[in-house]
Amino acid sequence: EAGVTRPKGYNVSFHCNPDMEKHHFGQTHPMKPWRLTLSKSLIYSYGMSFAMDNYISRAATYEELASFHATDYLDFLGTVLPEPVPFDVENPNPDLKFNLGGSDCPLFEGLYDYCSMSAGGALDAARKLCTKQSDIAIAWGGGLHHAKKSEASGFCYINDIVIAILQLLRCYPRVLYIDIDVHHGDGVEEAFFSTDRVMTVSFHKYDPQNFFPGTGALDDNGPQSEHNPGSHHAINVPLNDGITDEQYDWLFNSVIGKCIEKFRPSAIALQCGADSLAGDRLGRFNLQVQGHGACVDFCKRVGIPLILFGGGGYTPRNVARAWTYETSIAIDHQDKLKHMIPTHTPWRDHFRHETLFPTLEQILGEPRPNRNTQKKLQDIVQHVTEQLRFVQA
Numbered sequence: 001e002a003g004v005t006r007p008k009g010y011n012v013s014f015h016c017n018p019d020m021e022k023h024h025f026g027q028t029h030p031m032k033p034w035r036l037t038l039s040k041s042l043i044y045s046y047g048m049s050f051a052m053d054n055y056i057s058r059a060a061t062y063e064e065l066a067s068f069h070a071t072d073y074l075d076f077l078g079t080v081l082p083e084p085v086p087f088d089v090e091n092p093n094p095d096l097k098f099n100l101g102g103s104d105c106p107l108f109e110g111l112y113d114y115c116s117m118s119a120g121g122a123l124d125a126a127r128k129l130c131t132k133q134s135d136i137a138i139a140w141g142g143g144l145h146h147a148k149k150s151e152a153s154g155f156c157y158i159n160d161i162v163i164a165i166l167q168l169l170r171c172y173p174r175v176l177y178i179d180i181d182v183h184h185g186d187g188v189e190e191a192f193f194s195t196d197r198v199m200t201v202s203f204h205k206y207d208p209q210n211f212f213p214g215t216g217a218l219d220d221n222g223p224q225s226e227h228n229p230g231s232h233h234a235i236n237v238p239l240n241d242g243i244t245d246e247q248y249d250w251l252f253n254s255v256i257g258k259c260i261e262k263f264r265p266s267a268i269a270l271q272c273g274a275d276s277l278a279g280d281r282l283g284r285f286n287l288q289v290q291g292h293g294a295c296v297d298f299c300k301r302v303g304i305p306l307i308l309f310g311g312g313g314y315t316p317r318n319v320a321r322a323w324t325y326e327t328s329i330a331i332d333h334q335d336k337l338k339h340m341i342p343t344h345t346p347w348r349d350h351f352r353h354e355t356l357f358p359t360l361e362q363i364l365g366e367p368r369p370n371r372n373t374q375k376k377l378q379d380i381v382q383h384v385t386e387q388l389r390f391v392q393a
């Protein structure tokens with residue numbers, strides 16, 4: 001209508017909890033919750049908080065966690081004490097109860113609080129999308145995609161993503177879950193194996209013998225049966241070492257473009273694990289901040305409610321770069337960033353050892369040889385297209 005002006009851009013909400021970031025998995029453990037503090041200090045030093053609604057997230061309640069997790073698992077998680085499991089040479093892989101207490105999923109002080117805060121942020125973000133108070137909701141403290149109903153796995157204890165998607169399903173008919181962490185999003189995939197209301201798509205390094213968790217082959221599309229409405233709704237994009245921005249961008253656009261066309265999601269949940277960046281301590285890819293961020297930009301342009309989760313990311317300064325860049329995409333400030341130098345002290349202190357001037361987009365780490373052929377990538381798109389023939393929104 002003439003004379004009526006719409007507010008430009010999207011409403012963005014940012015959900016975090018500073019108490020979550022204080023927890024420690026152990027000295028040498030690659031998962032460092034303080035990477036969240038580093039990310040936030042960079043985001044704030046660019047002044048981005050003024051363009052978003054900022055919330056300190058609550059801890060999720062027991063009942064909220066129980067929307068996905070088994071109560072015997074939650075009860076155990078809530079009562080175990082951080083006693084180190086003594087290392088036994090005779091039995092180096094003891095049967096751990098619920099897979100808790102090993103080196104990947106150690107028991108540490110405040111574990112239950114840490115988990116419920118991660119889930120609380122994700123759930124708050126999902127609720128903002130449900131009430132339409134936000135168009136894009138950001139929960140960098142979430143994204144713990146390996147946790148199962150009754151089992152911890154791969155640094156993940158509580159699957160905040162599944163809990164948040166269950167919330168989204170209360171108000172949106174179909175949710176597209178996309179996972180750009182370098183690891184396969186197995187926990188989320190499995191949780192929604194039997195529904196056609198959630199399509200899961202994971203891009204990951206795939207080498208079943210040598211890379212965690214070993215699942216997510218191209219033809220792993222969930223239990224196939226005519227009685228399972230969820231058949232063909234699990235999509236996997238297995239990749240080799242060294243994939244570049246250019247290849248990833250092409251694949252992401254092709255695969256996600258087709259998924260959106262066929263599945264017609266009403267909301268998107270994007271796990272932005274930053275271990276797919278070049279130079280990651282556990283990762284294998286050659287993605288730059290721009291290539292990683294292009295996935296966020298693509299999802300934003302679809303123009304439907306979007307929730308952004310964190311996830312992996314084991315070179316903390318690169319994690320901060322990526323999630324800061326991606327926050328700027330959400331609020332449409334990415335062009336402004338190039339002309340700004342953050343001067344805030346926490347940022348400078350953390351980056352003072354870098355030889356390069358600490359810019360946002362130039363990440364640390366040597367590139368790896370690229371083991372992805374164009375032929376292989378075309379085969380992936382071909383297979384996904386065939387799977388999607390069975391999908392009818």
Ligand code: TV1
Pocket residue numbers: 028029030103104143144145146153154155156181183184211212273275282311312313
């Ligand atoms: C303690 C100290 C734990 C040093 C774990 C790397 C460590 C790893 C450590 C490690 C490490 C993994 C496996 C082997 C399964 C095990 C947040 C047969 C230098 C989402 C989880 C990766 C990734 C788990 C999580 C993997 C996420 N890799 N040093 N552990 N066993 N576990 O391979 O997707 O990013 O590596």
Ligand code: CA
Pocket residue numbers: 179180181182183184185202203204
């Ligand atoms: Ca992934």
Ligand code: ZN
Pocket residue numbers: 181182183273275311312313
């Ligand atoms: Zn990962």
